[in-house]
Amino acid sequence: MKKRAVALTFASLLGAAPGDELMVRADDWVPATIEGQPVRLRVDSAGLSRLVLSLAAVERLDIKPAPLFGKASLQLAGRKASAGFNRPLDFAIDGRATKGRGFWLKAADLGDAEARIGPWGVPQARVVFALPGPSDGAQSYRFPLGGALNSVAVALVSFNGQPVPLSFEAGGDRALPLVSAALGAMLAQAYDGHVSGASWDEPILVGITRPVRLLTLAKPLEFGPFRFTRLAVRVPDRVDAAGRGPAIREAGEDDPEEVTVSAKTKGKPIFTMLVPGRALRGCARLGFDKVTKMIELNCRPQGN
Known part of the structure; x- marks a missing residue:
């Protein structure tokens, strides 16, 4: 079977009930787990909405690419900017559990964070900074x-x-x-x-x-x-x-x-x-x- 890549593009998700709100203080950590393990996660108001992991976090959590559709690429303004991998993951943000694909990219630099996610990717219906x-x-x-x-x-x-x-x-x-x-x-x-x-x-x-x-x-x-x-x-x-x-x-x-x-x-x-x-x-x-x-x-x- 021919393998395909999942692309993140700079181009709705309404999985939570109205009134379900995540409060975030800018630049602070948000309580989060990935596959049951605590991680240092930040919610980025201007960042990719998908869950993006650092390479160090992938190694620490022993996460492997999905056997099917496990490759990924970041398309920045219409051009491939970075290649990487992905797989479906269980994660929770501020106690709210959900499922979604986690991505890790070779050229990505998350600073001191192990994971980052944008407003569309969090399970809560409303995100307030x-x-x-x-x-x-x-x-x-x-x-x-x-x-x-x-x-x-x-x-x-x-x-x-x-x-x-x-x-x-x-x-x-x-x-x-x-x-x-x-x-x-x-x-x-x-x-x-x-x-x-x-x-x-x-x-x-x-x-x-x-x-x-x-x-x-x-x-x-x-x-x-x-x-x-x-x-x-x-x-x-x-x-x-x-x-x-x-x-x-x-x-x-x-x-x-x-x-x-x-x-x-x-x-x-x-x-x-x-x-x-x-x-x-x-x-x-x-x-x-x-x-x-x-x-x-x-x-x-x-x-x-």
Whole structure:
């Protein structure tokens, strides 16, 4: 029989009853077991929804690939970014038992965690992240919830008529919003932006990095409680679809209305954005409701 690989893609799960809620404090461990053994698990608001294990945890728990469909791959923005394995596992999160496939990937870096999982993958119907911001004076901002078990949980928003899957990174120390090359070019044109400085590598997902540059907007991008003038934009390349997009004006070049920029991009570009942990520090709560399919963010209006 020909073996097949199970693919995780950046592209509903309603297995729990309404009102069943998992409370998570950003960057804290969540009580969890895999195959009856305790593990150090984190729930990632912007991470893969599937249960992802570290290679060390796989070895400690003596987990073997499934005899059928045991191979796996991570597709990042339409391109294979890492290969690995998977198998069905019994696991429990905060006392709630469930079954699902666990994945381990050769290129994945989970930091000090033995396992990570995203909102769509937990058995509870609602996942709420307690954030460090004050609740007094906070306003509620609601977004339609998108994504799926094989991808990530995203808010479905639109910038200048362009649909954009938007992820929220509760916790961590990332300072700048991260945008794909195509979205960065669109924002640069709409908000009089330019890129400057050398590129650097920015974590994208489970330790996989991609090169980015600083994008500065003369007019702020404002939505929900946020106000951004500085973003990290993917360097245009052919590594994956998130790197496809036209060139952005360099700092010191003429006004874009006075020059013609021509860029050939092979394949369809994608428009994505990640709101970083530092931008959420002024927020009190971030909730993912898989029953109503809504994301609710409680924040004071802020800027950068």
